[in-house]
């Protein structure tokens with residue numbers, strides 16, 4: 001548990017129907033994934049606003065917004081790129097008293113369902129998951145980014161190096177003309193996107 005976690009208090013809502021809300025800012029989110037503690041860090045404090053209202057029985061409806069700014073890397077030249085996201089939230093929520101950590105599952109309807117057991121609901125995991133679902137797999141710092149020299153690693157945006165005349169920057173390109181840049185890049189190195197998105201690192 002951490003005191004800066006985004007929380008919403010649902011105790012009174014579980015006792016009598018109504019609506020409640022919470023808002024604030026988070027610089028990072030700490031949450032569990034499997035048995036591992038994860039941290040998702042943002043470039044600046046990310047504002048959120050959440051409203052929860054009663055539905056039938058033990059179900060609630062959560063809606064709101066979350067506006068994190070991610071720190072990713074240009075997938076060609078690796079320079080830092082900030083990626084602002086504007087998430088609209090709308091999720092069915094279900095109270096199950098025995099549940100320890102809140103988690104997302106797929107409801108019978110196919111919708112996402114946020115399940116929780118502690119009426120003092122920690123939204124960290126939920127917001128982190130929503131963020132990662134919306135994050136672009138790869139970003140470019142500029143559409144015309146020239147990337148790095150494959151021989152010496154020189155940033156070709158800053159001018160040519162001694163290899164740029166002799167070595168094609170991306171030889172694959174000649175055989176795959178006409179494909180969207182993004183798709184092409186993803187196939188060259190499927191892990192580049194994962195590296196570019198600074199996914200949460202395990203905490204010690």
Ligand SMILES: [Zn+2]
Pocket residue numbers: 074075076077078079140141142145146147
């Ligand atoms: Zn770049």
Ligand SMILES: [Zn+2]
Pocket residue numbers: 149150151152153154161162163164
């Ligand atoms: Zn070079």
